[in-house]
Ligand code: B12
């Protein structure tokens with residue numbers, strides 16, 4: 001049976017670094033088990049170009065697939081594009097079922113199947129095992145009801161099967177690296193790059209987080225096997241940079257340390273970038289030299305707010321002192337810190353934006369990324385924002401880089417001015433410029449210059465887009481009437497297993 005995987009183009013500028021793309025790990029992850037089971041799998045990565053939708057259809061036709069599978073990691077904001085693409089595909093290939101997976105369809109499956117007749121099956125939750133079982137069922141003609149983690153139409157009704165069991169041993173399935181030409185993928189200013197996952201999930205309870213429930217429980221790969229795999233990617237394919245997809249790669253000090261040591265032993269000059277929690281950096285202060293020796297060049301830390309009360313409301317489980325200490329510790333070890341800061345939880349006046357700026361200055365991270373709060377229906381935060389007004393009705397822009405909810409007391413244009421000014425003031429302050437130009441470590445300077453270059457491009461694009469192409473609603477609908485009711489009862493996408501693994 002022939003299967004074509006499609007990574008549709010994403011419309012967010014923030015995701016499109018000029019001439020740089022990362023491989024679509026989600027699709028490669030489902031590709032591995034399918035190939036190993038004997039299916040003939042091809043991949044169309046339409047982010048290159050980006051390809052137009054008719055162009056994608058022309059490419060698909062060349063493969064004459066029996067099944068088409070679509071998914072995008074920027075899932076919610078890519079969804080309108082997926083729907084449009086499915087319409088064109090169905091007209092051309094009416095007999096090939098279209099399967100859709102990823103974060104957004106996992107939660108919105110019933111509405112999607114109701115509204116989009118061109119889509120046939122949705123895979124809910126992680127895809128390796130479920131997609132394989134689905135393909136085997138389609139091949140043998142066995143009832144889809146026997147496969148857990150699906151949603152589809154039966155006799156005109158949308159039905160779902162029980163949540164899939166999670167993949168407890170992540171090493172049971174392999175990533176189909178053979179589906180990509182590594183030469184085409186780069187990041188970090190032209191460095192050949194891949195996305196990998198050491199662990200899935202996160203045990204923390206941040207109320208706005210759309211990822212924790214998706215993976216349902218924190219688990220990790222064998223540290224030595226992963227080190228061997230990334231070293232092989234370097235030796236055989238010239239990969240220079242590893243971007244961790246993990247929510248919390250450092251979740252267990254013991255296993256993360258084992259990974260760092262195994263990678264150091266491989267003696268490969270890889271650069272590693274990822275996200276983690278400030279508390280894990282503080283916990284690991286005595287082994288941060290291992291981070292550096294293994295190649296860690298940047299960690300992104302979610303700072304989110306200056307205000308301890310807000311941090312407590314959103315259940316961040318962090319303290320501002322710990323955040324600040326983590327940034328200092330990273331700096332002492334020559335590791336870049338990137339702080340993400342979320343605008344829109346609870347600012348009431350211009351003074352709050354000023355305090356946010358002052359707070360970031362005090363933290364002194366090397367890089368900042370400001371984001372707008374973006375409510376996902378399956379998170380506990382959604383319910384608390386249900387009565388807020390929507391200012392941005394185009395869900396392709398619900399990508400954390402556009403304001404979607406009205407702010408209390410401050411009009412959208414002023415929120416935008418604050419947002420853009422904080423970004424530029426943080427990145428162009430003398431300390432940041434000095435680090436960009438004169439830091440003793442060439443990798444550090446390269447990373448800072450690269451970030452400044454992208455920042456310039458994205459910053460001007462966003463300013464022009466806001467002035468000339470953005471029409472925000474003055475009196476928009478309430479979030480709940482625009483998007484629908486809460487889906488918090490579905491927050492955990494996979495069936496839970498007995499007790500969570502110990503973290504430390
Ligand atoms: C690395 C990353 C990036 C990279 C690279 C993206 C790439 N090429 O893969 C960069 C920095 C470019 C990026 C950009 C963006 N990202 Co991003 N990114 C991630 C991150 C950290 C890892 C993605 C990943 O590889 N995950 C691991 C794989 C294995 O998981 P997966 O893709 O979900 O796939 C599994 C299942 O979902 C399912 N599945 C997925 N697709 C399909 C398809 C089928 C047919 C089937 C059956 C199953 C299936 O099976 C897979 C295996 O289990 C995630 C957070 C996360 N941990 O996932 C955020 C995340 C995906 N990003 C997000 C966002 C919003 C964006 C941006 C819009 C931000 C912006 N404004 O620019 C852009 C979007 C553009 C883009 N190109 O993706 C959000 C999406 C939220 C949502 N609900 O939609 C996430 C979840 C972060 C978050 N905290 O919310 N991102």
Ligand code: SF4
Nearest residue numbers: 202204206209212247
């Ligand atoms: S720490 Fe990060 S991944 Fe974990 S729940 Fe909070 S926001 Fe989500």
